[in-house]
Amino acid sequence: MTLEAIRFDSQRVTLEILNQLLVPYDTQYLSVGSMAPCDADTSFSGYEAIKGMYTRGAPAIMLVGCFSVVVELNRVINQNDNPFGYNQDDLAEFKALLEKRIDLLVESRPTAVNLLNGCNEMKKIIQHKHSLEELYSGLLKFTVELYKDDLESNYAIGANGVRYIYQELEKEGFTGDFAVMTICNTGSLATSGYGTALGIIRALHQEARSNSTRMSHVYACETRPYNQGSRLTAYELQYENIPFTLITDNMVSFLVDSLARQKTNRSLPSTAPIKFIIVGADRIVKNGDLANKIGTFQLSLIASLYPSIKFVGAAPTTTIDFTRNTGDEIVIEQRPKRELTEIMGAAVAKDGSLVQGKDGVELQKVRMAPAGIDVWNPSFDVTPHEKIDCIVTEKKYFLKKDGVFNLE
Numbered sequence: 456m457t458l459e460a461i462r463f464d465s466q467r468v469t470l471e472i473l474n475q476l477l478v479p480y481d482t483q484y485l486s487v488g489s490m491a492p493c494d495a496d497t498s499f500s501g502y503e504a505i506k507g508m509y510t511r512g513a514p515a516i517m518l519v520g521c522f523s524v525v526v527e528l529n530r531v532i533n534q535n536d537n538p539f540g541y542n543q544d545d546l547a548e549f550k551a552l553l554e555k556r557i558d559l560l561v562e563s564r565p566t567a568v569n570l571l572n573g574c575n576e577m578k579k580i581i582q583h584k585h586s587l588e589e590l591y592s593g594l595l596k597f598t599v600e601l602y603k604d605d606l607e608s609n610y611a612i613g614a615n616g617v618r619y620i621y622q623e624l625e626k627e628g629f630t631g632d633f634a635v636m637t638i639c640n641t642g643s644l645a646t647s648g649y650g651t652a653l654g655i656i657r658a659l660h661q662e663a664r665s666n667s668t669r670m671s672h673v674y675a676c677e678t679r680p681y682n683q684g685s686r687l688t689a690y691e692l693q694y695e696n697i698p699f700t701l702i703t704d705n706m707v708s709f710l711v712d713s714l715a716r717q718k719t720n721r722s723l724p725s726t727a728p729i730k731f732i733i734v735g736a737d738r739i740v741k742n743g744d745l746a747n748k749i750g751t752f753q754l755s756l757i758a759s760l761y762p763s764i765k766f767v768g769a770a771p772t773t774t775i776d777f778t779r780n781t782g783d784e785i786v787i788e789q790r791p792k793r794e795l796t797e798i799m800g801a802a803v804a805k806d807g808s809l810v811q812g813k814d815g816v817e818l819q820k821v822r823m824a825p826a827g828i829d830v831w832n833p834s835f836d837v838t839p840h841e842k843i844d845c846i847v848t849e850k851k852y853f854l855k856k857d858g859v860f861n862l863e
């Protein structure tokens with residue numbers, strides 16, 4: 456079994472999240488007790504879990520956020536533990552504070568739209584409920600289904616992605632081994648399980664067992680500055696026994712070109728050419744422009760130089776934002792400067808093993824740049840639809856007609 460990013464117990468109404476800041480060095484779960492901080496409460500909140508990058512990946516962020524709303528309400532309504540100041544004698548006032556706190560939760564990460572979409576659905580449910588009990592049970596039911604739907608969506612994305620890829624290969628008359636490239640983490644840790652882009656890669660790996668035209672290798676980009684590729688994707692690929700090679704983000708062009716021209720004197724990890732670059736998404740807008748982890752856009756530019764490489768975005772429909780027409784309207788989260796100038800990792804002993812502290816693996820933060828320098832740290836970029844060949848959702852795979860995506 457792969458690590459679970461989210462553990463929600465619907466009987467006890469408890470939420471635990473994997474502390475992804477420690478993966479792959481250590482496995483620790485943190486208990487989430489509210490949706491957002493408030494002065495009178497000391498619990499770790501969904502807001503803090505998301506903003507502090509303990510939980511990451513657009514679908515996982517949505518699920519943790521929505522579950523944290525239910526956990527907070529359970530404390531107030533069923534356990535009579537109300538440090539948040541809800542007025543239980545006045546439904547309208549109760550709803551007003553609840554919506555205010557949900558709005559605060561949504562501010563935790565601005566680029567990924569899934570949390571906003573999930574919270575908007577919750578608000579619709581809240582409006583139509585006439586008692587606290589109805590409101591609570593409606594939201595509990597909604598979030599449990601949201602989790603199940605996300606998991607089902609991931610499997611469907613995997614299947615739709617495989618169909619698209621084999622159809623493309625057939626159209627081109629390509630047979631034999633091929634490779635794919637991906638960035639960031641889009642696997643079971645970024646979702647309810649299985650994954651979006653990494654879900655397609657998992658499904659391709661399955662397919663390779665019975666098909667002689669097969670994905671034989673994956674290139675995972677390290678994904679600076681937060682290294683989701685080297686920490687999380689590499690962990691998941693290794694766990695699944697999928698053959699892969701980690702590269703830094705600035706090796707992409709040289710690798711793609713070396714494989715396209717079969718430069719075997721460059722010690723290439725495999726000779727299989729890269730045929731698909733498959734990425735996840737944090738928000739896809741109406742025209743198909745796609746916001747994803749910084750570094751994604753440059754992959755699309757490289758793919759567009761090679762007609763034999765297709766650029767594929769994969770996401771559930773909860774990632775689509777039909778209220779925005781183009782990528783220019785997407786708010787890009789700026790992350791703290793220290794994420795570029797400092798890095799945290801596990802301390803390595805002289806013999807190559809990890810140093811153990813009293814609470815597990817010893818983590819160390821090191822500085823890698825002069826103090827006080829100027830830094831630009833956008834967490835995401837936007838890939839224009841012109842550079843995207845296909846968008847895969849749980850419903851189907853979308854191709855452009857006359858250069859235009861119709862994602863409805």
Ligand SMILES: CSC[C@@H](O)[C@H](O)C(=O)COP(=O)(O)O
Pocket residue numbers: 510511512513514638639640641642645646651681683734735736737747748834
């Ligand atoms: C499956 S979400 C799409 C991912 O590619 C992605 O950008 C992601 O995991 C977000 O990264 P994050 O670590 O939350 O900043």
